[in-house]
Amino acid sequence: MSKPKILVTRRWPDAVEAELSQRYDAHFNRDDHPMTVAELQAAMRDYDAVLPTVTDSVNAEVIGVANPRCKILGNFGVGYNHIDIAAAKAAGITVTNTPDVLTDCTADIAMLLMLEIARRGGEGERHLRSGQWTGWRPTHMLGSKVTGKTLGLIGFGRIAQAMAHKAHHGFDMDIIFYNRSQPPRDKIDYVKARQCASIEDVLREADFVALHCPGSQENTHLINAERLALMKPTAYLINTARGNVVDSEALIAALKAGTIMGAGLDVYEGEPNLHPGFLELENAVLLPHLGSATSDTRIAMGQRVLENLDAFFAGQTPRDKVC
Numbered sequence: 001m002s003k004p005k006i007l008v009t010r011r012w013p014d015a016v017e018a019e020l021s022q023r024y025d026a027h028f029n030r031d032d033h034p035m036t037v038a039e040l041q042a043a044m045r046d047y048d049a050v051l052p053t054v055t056d057s058v059n060a061e062v063i064g065v066a067n068p069r070c071k072i073l074g075n076f077g078v079g080y081n082h083i084d085i086a087a088a089k090a091a092g093i094t095v096t097n098t099p100d101v102l103t104d105c106t107a108d109i110a111m112l113l114m115l116e117i118a119r120r121g122g123e124g125e126r127h128l129r130s131g132q133w134t135g136w137r138p139t140h141m142l143g144s145k146v147t148g149k150t151l152g153l154i155g156f157g158r159i160a161q162a163m164a165h166k167a168h169h170g171f172d173m174d175i176i177f178y179n180r181s182q183p184p185r186d187k188i189d190y191v192k193a194r195q196c197a198s199i200e201d202v203l204r205e206a207d208f209v210a211l212h213c214p215g216s217q218e219n220t221h222l223i224n225a226e227r228l229a230l231m232k233p234t235a236y237l238i239n240t241a242r243g244n245v246v247d248s249e250a251l252i253a254a255l256k257a258g259t260i261m262g263a264g265l266d267v268y269e270g271e272p273n274l275h276p277g278f279l280e281l282e283n284a285v286l287l288p289h290l291g292s293a294t295s296d297t298r299i300a301m302g303q304r305v306l307e308n309l310d311a312f313f314a315g316q317t318p319r320d321k322v323c
């Protein structure tokens with residue numbers, strides 16, 4: 001029997017590309033360009049499996065091609081808002097993702113953003129590198145203390161729980177959160193968290209608000225001007241989830257007016273073309289979607305895609321089946 005024909009839409013770490021090639025008739029996007037809709041449509045017609053990433057818009061137009069050969073979309077990433085799940089379901093195409101393996105690294109980036117914006121790390125480095133530093137002064141570049149403050153989580157899934165663990169056990173922070181469903185009691189108790197009845201309650205009370213909800217249609221602009229206005233003027237917003245969860249215009253306005261103190265962002269609406277207003281702000285730390293960007297994690301993500309693929313082609317239910 002011939003090996004299933006697989007397309008990897010972006011370059012993966014060499015080690016997992018090699019593993020994939022041993023087991024499958026694997027094809028790679030050697031110049032690593034973001035795929036166009038036409039290329040993705042062709043891929044749906046020509047391959048048994050397509051392994052997309054967040055940079056591929058696997059929409060209804062792509063999934064709905066006539067006579068698709070593709071039977072499984074093995075997403076390289078945990079978030080799958082770039083894939084039209086309803087269309088995949090309707091077309092009988094299996095979708096898998098890569099949870100767990102990127103949880104800690106993404107929570108680390110959320111911590112990094114929180115510390116860097118509160119302690120003015122980016123601003124300080126720019127200050128020093130541009131030759132403006134004249135030496136230590138008691139009133140120079142004063143930031144906000146992180147230890148002992150209140151961290152408010154919007155969403156209480158794996159990454160939020162990992163951030164809560166680091167923040168509570170490492171930085172003695174009080175944890176409050178909002179989650180649509182009831183998380184397991186032991187996860188809440190482990191970080192002595194308090195569950196709030198609404199997003200608004202979290203926004204009013206937290207010193208740091210960290211977003212950990214999916215970038216679904218219904219969460220688009222969940223954090224808008226009205227909700228930003230509820231935050232304390234001393235509070236910070238941290239986003240490692242998806243850019244569409246925050247209304248960029250509203251956030252830029254709040255940061256400019258100083259109605260909140262700052263923001264730490266790893267994801268953007270329309271990335272990589274983020275709103276140019278962000279670039280002018282000293283009170284924003286901006287990272288280029290680095291949440292899961294460590295060598296170990298990216299290898300583990302590739303292996304998790306492979307594990308799901310192997311199960312699928314062996315006629316089993318993949319461990320991370322989304323639909």
Ligand code: DGY
Pocket residue numbers: 053054076077078079080102291292
């Ligand atoms: C994820 O895994 O969701 C990362 O943001 C990359 O897609």
